[in-house]
């Protein structure tokens with residue numbers, strides 16, 4: 189019997205699980221990277237469940253902001269006391285899973301320490317600096333964050349205002365915030381928790397500005413935790429989500445740090461102030477590339493969770509009686525419900541598989557950089573920026589669709605949707621605002637288009653489609669015979685067409701206006717080209733992964749992968765119809781393909797989401813509970829409300845009581 193079925197479970201959800209046409213365990217292992225990975229997940233889960241230190245006193249939604257920060261700090265200290273429970277080298281896998289189980293979606297005061305401070309030390313320090321700082325950071329004798337964004341600038345790093353001016357007479361840098369807009373703003377854990385930060389500041393030496401560079405800076409006294417003299421900092425207040433994190437602000441008043449505080453793996457300032465430039469001007473942006481790469485998996489996990497909650501709830505929720513007298517049906521049986529939820533599940537899969545690819549590419553980059561080879565950098569910058577944008581955007585929209593699909597209960601924090609959304613949607617902005625990142629991808633695509641037009645193209649595999657000739661019309665005859673190659677060919681056509689459309693528009697504009705205006709006037713089309721480029725990549729990656737799946741899993745997953753592709757095509761049919769590439773009847777075929785996929789997924793939907801292997805502890809959703817007993821759980825969850833501590837709350841005595849009494853006396 190499936191490990192997901194237990195006595196006392198809701199009958200509808202049990203029936204769904206009994207209908208599975210595949211082995212959920214095998215599917216889980218395939219999704220997560222093999223039996224060993226799955227085994228390790230279970231071991232980590234058991235460990236977390238058995239440790240009382242990781243328990244929340246009540247669901248975190250009922251805690252105040254201060255209580256959330258305090259609870260999160262308590263847990264993260266305990267969690268990091270016990271990192272021997274996981275493979276520390278596998279942050280992408282075991283590390284992220286462990287953190288997700290213990291910390292939930294509230295983030296915590298050490299988030300940036302692990303996600304950016306440590307990786308920056310690893311990636312940007314010279315050997316001497318690494319020896320000095322890394323052991324301290326790993327041991328947690330110091331806590332650090334990554335302070336780059338300012339009140340006035342987040343995107344345009346070249347205009348950051350914090351200055352680091354080299355003083356050769358003392359061999360120190362002087363950090364200064366010359367304006368209010370120079371205040372660092374947003375860094376996680378900066379407000380109250382960190383005592384160190386990587387500070388990105390404009391480097392001045394010998395009277396010249398050398399652009400933004402990273403420095404390691406002590407912000408607070410190691411014993412008293414009071415801000416150092418010349419440092420002003422605090423919390424920036426509540427946000428849409430992640431309120432367990434003390435995102436902060438920071439200002440410097442001519443604060444002196446030693447020369448060796450500048451991270452000198454790539455750029456250097458010698459004692460006399462001579463500046464040595466890096467091998468590639470963007471090497472200093474390495475940590476951002478790293479985070480963009482790993483956040484894809486995080487986003488996929490959030491969307492997968494939302495789809496799991498919506499699917500399970502849709503299996504136990506009965507509403508509407510199409511045949512009067514036959515009883516109400518499961519809302520999962522409505523095609524409209526499937527159309528709302530299943531594409532989100534398909535996206536979550538697509539994003540997860542792309543996350544594995546970008547992880548591997550990033551590892552290759554790290555290896556190459558150790559040999560001084562920066563060739564891969566532009567490609568990975570373009571891919572990670574593009575995936576980050578498309579994935580976080582679709583994830584945010586997808587979570588919202590899942591929430592809506594759960595009706596009123598989706599609006600309650602019991603559903604976990606508000607937490608999931610608040611947490612995930614930050615990804616649209618941090619690590620590079622999504623549209624800005626799409627425009628970075630566009631720079632890469634414009635170069636590929638230019639090469640193709642010049643006939644000199646020797647493009648990287650990822651944009652090889654740009655230089656292909658392609659067909660003038662789609663070869664789709666019927667949806668049943670629509671092969672993977674044909675699907676890819678059709679998407680390639682639209683992506684290529686949009687790339688050249690944007691490129692030609694840009695070139696034409698350049699003949700009439702200044703280059704920056706030409707870029708601006710073409711930027712909506714350029715961003716669209718980037719989106720198509722990324723969608724094509726996602727579809728290819730997904731179909732390729734499913735192609736290689738074992739037969740028993742492939743026969744289910746193929747419908748999910750095709751749904752992902754068909755949904756993209758049918759919801760942008762205009763692009764495919766343009767210039768008669770597709771005929772309306774071909775679009776109709778694809779729409780039918782969507783409905784067929786929905787019908788194929790329907791009977792196995794619950795087992796498919798079970799295969800993601802979310803424990804209730806990780807989902808933290810009353811609606812998405814494994815056992816499906818949601819109504820009892822909702823009633824129980826509401827008991828945590830502070831308002832339920834007494835039958836009559838003081839507000840009644842103060843306001844409502846006198847109001848009604850007064851009104852009664854006048855009747």
Ligand SMILES: CC(C)(COP(=O)(O)OP(=O)(O)OC[C@H]1O[C@@H](n2cnc3c(N)ncnc32)[C@H](O)[C@@H]1OP(=O)(O)O)[C@@H](O)C(=O)NCCC(=O)NCCSC(=O)CCCC(=O)O
Nearest residue numbers: 336342343344345346470473476565566569618619620631
């Ligand atoms: C928008 C850009 C990319 C522009 O860079 P720029 O140097 O001002 O622009 P430019 O001189 O016009 O040069 C563009 C050129 O630089 C290249 N480039 C840009 N970034 C990279 C990279 N990482 N690797 C390799 N190459 C890179 C681009 O491809 C361009 O190349 P090209 O000129 O086309 O050949 C940059 O300013 C940027 O990345 N902005 C976004 C800032 C950001 O991501 N901040 C993150 C702060 S930390 C954070 O949010 C943590 C949250 C974590 C959490 O809470 O979990």
Ligand SMILES: Cc1cc2nc3c(=O)[nH]c(=O)nc-3n(C[C@H](O)[C@H](O)[C@H](O)COP(=O)(O)OP(=O)(O)OC[C@H]3O[C@@H](n4cnc5c(N)ncnc54)[C@H](O)[C@@H]3O)c2cc1C
Nearest residue numbers: 334335336337341342343374375376614618619620621623
């Ligand atoms: C939850 C969260 C956590 C964060 N954590 C950190 C952290 O730990 N450390 C840190 O340093 N920062 C952090 N940040 C800051 C984050 O990296 C920035 O907010 C982000 O890079 C965007 O910059 P911005 O806020 O200045 O937006 P802006 O750049 O002002 O963007 C505003 C609008 O202008 C548009 N725009 C800007 N430039 C262009 C352009 N060139 N072309 C076209 N349109 C443009 C954008 O698309 C957007 O629509 C965090 C932010 C959030 C929300």
